[in-house]
Amino acid sequence: MRKALAAVAGLAVTGLVLTGCSGNADNGNAGGSDDDSQVEVFTWWAAGSEKAGLDALVEVFNEQYPDTEFVNAAVAGGAGSNAKNALASRLKANNPPDSFQAHAGAELTDYIEAEKIEDLSDFYADNGLNDVFPSTLLDRLTVDGKIYSVPSNIHRANVVWVNTAVLTDAGIDPNAAPADLDAWLADMEKLKAAGIETPLSVATDWTQVQLFENVLISVLGADGYQGLWDGSTKFDDSKVTDAIDYYTQLLSYANTDGTGQDWPVATDMVIDGTAAYNVMGDWALAQFDAKGKTYGTDYTTWPTPGTDGMFDFLADSFTLPVGAPHAGGAKNWLKTISSAEGQEAFNLAKGSIPARTDADPAAYPEYQQGAIASFAEDTVVSSLAHGAAVKVSWLNDITSAIGQFVSTQDGQTLQDALVQAQTKALGE
Incomplete structure (x- = not known):
């Protein structure tokens, strides 16, 4: 089924989380230009520990891709509702950022059905993510055999x-x-x-x-x-x-x-x-x-x-929208957030745990060590309030x-x- 983007925008206005998915890594032009001179990243991480986590990611990104300028498009206020409304307006106007924050899981459905986000399955294969993300996570990221977002963490x-x-x-x-x-x-x-x-x-x-x-x-x-x-x-x-x-x-x-x-x-x-x-x-x-x-x-x-x-379970993740003006920069950003270095920097700041199974638990404090073990051993269910279910x-x-x-x-x-x-x- 295909939903009109107007319906997607209307859902975002409710103040609930409406998120998007990511782009097709083997076809940069499908997500816009392969230009990697910059990347505009849209989030609602504008204050507190969330901004600290974003800042930690950006520091790693700048080290890994010094020739790609990071443009922070965070929108503050309204517990994220202001950002979601602004994002819906931009997508409706076919003026997407290069990547935007999402919650992994069923919450992505409306953007997928509106054809505003790209399939990242090839990106996963090219970057070995199918080998380092656990099956419990990959199953929750997969929609009709395709994967549409790259998680930076697990909460x-x-x-x-x-x-x-x-x-x-x-x-x-x-x-x-x-x-x-x-x-x-x-x-x-x-x-x-x-x-x-x-x-x-x-x-x-x-x-x-x-x-x-x-x-x-x-x-x-x-x-x-x-x-x-x-x-x-x-x-x-x-x-x-x-x-x-x-x-x-x-x-x-x-x-x-x-x-x-x-x-x-x-x-x-x-x-x-x-x-x-x-x-x-x-x-x-x-x-x-x-x-x-x-x-x-x-x-x-x-x-x-x-x-x-x-x-x-829930996870913060990032996307490659259809028509992203700097798709090359977006792919660089997605590589950083899925990298071992990026995930460690982000999760140490935010309190969550890495999505990667090759992370070293000893690098994390006591609570996160316990959460890493629990995610590996426990029965995983999807959060209702945070869009996974x-x-x-x-x-x-x-x-x-x-x-x-x-x-x-x-x-x-x-x-x-x-x-x-x-x-x-x-x-x-």
């Missing part, structure tokens, strides 16, 4: 960030992860009794969706959760009802002013001790580092209760339903909306 989304002092003061061992959601809720009640007003911190809409996906994974298990996206698990399943009930209980221990606040606000609540827990991806690691906190002493992490042995339009419907639920706490209405969204997305 984990089922991580609880824990303030050790807050738990210790309440008589809870911070290093012993609760066995399941019931045990976690019991600990939150202990924290309440100890005077912690907000045991669990949340922020803007996508963080609330991420929390919900964690609950779904915990209750349904890997197969049941993944079945939601192909229809083998229905959203009217009784286990989804149970997940909504657990989600309701978790929100009762959370701050009520999260909507409209970006994720660092919720993470900072754990850092400063006004909250005990925050469910956040491992980009939060850089936030703790920036505040001078020590892993294992000031804070610790564990998988969201009930998800141990599962790795909730579903296309943008479906995520849009789920986010709207979660947003309404946070206000109304009407579980039946939420489940009905989730059923409708699944039926619409799968054409049932």
Whole structure:
């Protein structure tokens, strides 16, 4: 099916992540000129640890390709929504950047169907990436036998960030992860009794969706959760009802002013001790580092209760748009972000782990060493909130339903909306 770009632009305006794929490495003219004099790279990495990660990549790029000028087209503000809207406008006007940031996975569907991005399968073959990226990642990058993006990293989304002092003061061992959601809720009640007003911190809409996906994974298990996206698990399943009930209980221990606040606000609540827990991806690691906190002493992490042995996956990736004016420069950029040197520099700054299997775990601090081992050993599932599991339009419907639920706490209405969204997305 082919979608009009106008529809793609409309999806981007919702503020959800709409991303593109990459270019055909054996045909530079298909993606525009082979000019490698410069590369304009479009991201929303304009501040904090994200900008630090980008800066680290650019430093390696400048060393590897000193004759290609890097042009930073980052767009700040709106938690990425400003950038996504600007990108959609540029693509609609057939004025693409040379490469743009994406999330790997189903989120790329709309750009692929709109024929705004190129197949990078030959790029993978020419640069040996099929040999250094794991099959669990390659499977999630492949659409109808083709690969459309180059990941710079792998993030984990089922991580609880824990303030050790807050738990210790309440008589809870911070290093012993609760066995399941019931045990976690019991600990939150202990924290309440100890005077912690907000045991669990949340922020803007996508963080609330991420929390919900964690609950779904915990209750349904890997197969049941993944079945939601192909229809083998229905959203009217009784286990989804149970997940909504657990989600309701978790929100009762959370701050009520999260909507409209970006994720660092919720993470900072754990850092400063006004909250005990925050469910956040491992980009939060850089936030703790920036505040001078020590892993294992000031804070610790564990998988969201009930998800141990599962790795909730997402990846930042980059693309080669159709008509990129400096396709040669874009290919140089893609080579840097997929290189061992580029991935190490980027991930040490951002808190994620390298996509390459030949990375040396000893080059990374304790948390990332554990995440590298978990990705290799655990059952990998695709993140809903971060575009790996579903296309943008479906995520849009789920986010709207979660947003309404946070206000109304009407579980039946939420489940009905989730059923409708699944039926619409799968054409049932």
